[in-house]
Amino acid sequence: MATDDTPTRVLAAAGPVFADKGFQAATVREICQAAGVNLASVNYHFRDKERLYIETVKRAAHLREAQVPMPELPPGAPPEVKLRLFIQTTLTRMMGDRGAPWQVRLMTREVLHPSSACEELVRDYFRPHFDRLQAILNELLPPDAPLHLRHQIGFSIIGQCMHYRVAWHVMTLIVGADEVAAHYSTDALAEHITQFSLAALAQYRKPGSLTAAPSESLPPL
Amino acid sequence: MATDDTPTRVLAAAGPVFADKGFQAATVREICQAAGVNLASVNYHFRDKERLYIETVKRAAHLREAQVPMPELPPGAPPEVKLRLFIQTTLTRMMGDRGAPWQVRLMTREVLHPSSACEELVRDYFRPHFDRLQAILNELLPPDAPLHLRHQIGFSIIGQCMHYRVAWHVMTLIVGADEVAAHYSTDALAEHITQFSLAALAQYRKPGSLTAAPSESLPPL
Amino acid sequence: MATDDTPTRVLAAAGPVFADKGFQAATVREICQAAGVNLASVNYHFRDKERLYIETVKRAAHLREAQVPMPELPPGAPPEVKLRLFIQTTLTRMMGDRGAPWQVRLMTREVLHPSSACEELVRDYFRPHFDRLQAILNELLPPDAPLHLRHQIGFSIIGQCMHYRVAWHVMTLIVGADEVAAHYSTDALAEHITQFSLAALAQYRKPGSLTAAPSESLPPL
Amino acid sequence: MATDDTPTRVLAAAGPVFADKGFQAATVREICQAAGVNLASVNYHFRDKERLYIETVKRAAHLREAQVPMPELPPGAPPEVKLRLFIQTTLTRMMGDRGAPWQVRLMTREVLHPSSACEELVRDYFRPHFDRLQAILNELLPPDAPLHLRHQIGFSIIGQCMHYRVAWHVMTLIVGADEVAAHYSTDALAEHITQFSLAALAQYRKPGSLTAAPSESLPPL
DNA sequence: AATGAATGAGCCTTCATTCAT
């Protein structure tokens, strides 16, 4: 690690710092000190603090994808299995072993407060990931399900995963550390989200479910 | 507004600034200028920039709760209706009319990067909100459903709502502005989440669903 | 001096530094150190290094004018006397006792490399000074002398004075220190310029001198 | 031009940059970028930024002299013609076609703020130029005119020319762009300075003019 | 001979905070 060339070392040091403190609060000094390089290196190799940030964000996505790759399944596998696997992988990417890794924390920042790196992040990372989920849902939904519904179902699944990333601390405060320790392992959570989502998905396969007006299934206020 | 006393004006001005830029990037100068008060007012009335931040966060929660109160329902209303109402209110709080209001943006920051204000926020705001959801779920779940499952189902519902708050920009990039304009109104999203969640909840009322091991319902990898 | 308020002290210290080193080479640190004030004072009181420079330039003009005021003459004095006095005052302003004072050095910089302070400098300082010379020349020139000729004669007089300010060092190298010590006192130079200019002015009073084409008075090449 | 060797290209690029911004404000980066050479070239070929500056100044003088050479006159030409030609050449050198060329702007900087290149500049350039003027004046002045007077008359002539170089911008602000466009061509200015100076020179040929005390020709204050 | 990488010094500016009034 210490023998890498300067830009690589800066990039490696910038990741955790930006993830922990955000763009503003992170200082170039701190990053260069952590990387063991000269203070001017950032400006020499990346021109800007901002350019360094953008490069760091891009690298975070590639890195996390490589750390937790999406396993390839035989094409004949049932969609329920595929969905469970997708959810498991997604959650694993987001949670890590001991707290969310910096790559994910950095990407979460980017999702919530998009910078100029966001567009590329969506194109190279979020969209392919989401497309993969859509392909699975296509096997679980009737062919006449409208596109926006397929999307929103996708967001319902992603949102459940994402929430354990975003609100982990608040959730711990609410349910207590004991329950978390006992029941909030990545596997257990993936299992729950899978069950919850598969059960929800089942309804859309019932005949007429897509045409029933909301007012019919539930009384108005 | 301009006739309020100094601390109030500072607090009012600090809200949007902290929400937009975060604690670090926000400057005391900017806040005081927006409030039309002396630069030293923050330190005089709040001792610290940090104390001001904490007060602003607390105020944000109270304010947002007052803006979008949870409607009271007759105790006899069916739990499905109660759930839909809860989801609608939650989403409305999060989304606002034109983009998320500063109160919500600020609270989202606090959820993702908790400060010392977080604990109080959970106690006064998130936990009561979550408890209300639990009460509704208690009517929809069998009595023997374990506590952690009730919690996780709650998080599945909250997470779906929260995702539209957190990832709105990324979602727009993925599905396109047209679909968002046509199908992502607060009401439409609330309806979708309600349907999705009610369908998922139905399974837990089936006999034996709570005892079936996951490995039984789905084949292993 | 040391009891003046901060902006005044900064301004006083900035004068010589800017005059010696120019805008770029002068450092805010050096100025503040010379003024005995905090480094941030410049930005607090003048917002910018540039604003401080502009203020310093303006102040230099007023200061120098007050140091060497143009003496008032009785209206009946012969124009030759007025001209000599004008030249003497102009030269004295430019030369000072021991080298050009910082006010003049700074203004010379501004003449050669105008900044945004230049326009105001011309309006408040150079133009009134030049107008005074024009009034004297009006008494020495025939009424039908064209305006541009009056102006150029003015510049011929100012230019002679200015040259001792601009090229002093080069002139010393050319004629030697001895000649300078013996014959280049401000008074002697003023006397020479006066004689030279009055003799030149005499020709324009000769009848026909203004209509004679240059080709008549001097053979072409 | 682009095929010249590196030092030549650096020198060529340094000229305009130093002329425009001065030694301090000019950056080695900018010069090397303009020259299309490596950033380290300056230090490699010239050791210093300062050495490069000095070389550039020297080159500027030689270059300008070659661009506007002093025309050779038949020895029998009348001194008035010689003087007019001298003034014309001097002014042309200083003014250029569209603004002063970088060579002159750079030399002007050197005159006003002499560096170590100045001495050589005087020896190789200014002094020979001034000597040539002195030779002309020798034909126009009585033999007993003292040396310092001959010098000062020379400076009076050079100073008139130089002033259009130094104060051009201020002069434009004072007399207006229209008058400048109509009456400040290099030829017209040379004509005026020649007329003005020749008329002044005439007086020194009058008997007794050199011995008359100033107090006799003009009343005291 | 020439260069890409790296460096240490220093720049201007901004910041939250304090203090005398």
Add this chain to the structure above:
DNA sequence: GATGAATGAAGGCTCATTCAT
């Protein structure tokens, strides 16, 4: 109670220069 002035610390960045290759 409130404020204008002042401050020390730090920030990002640029610069001329050096060095290994």
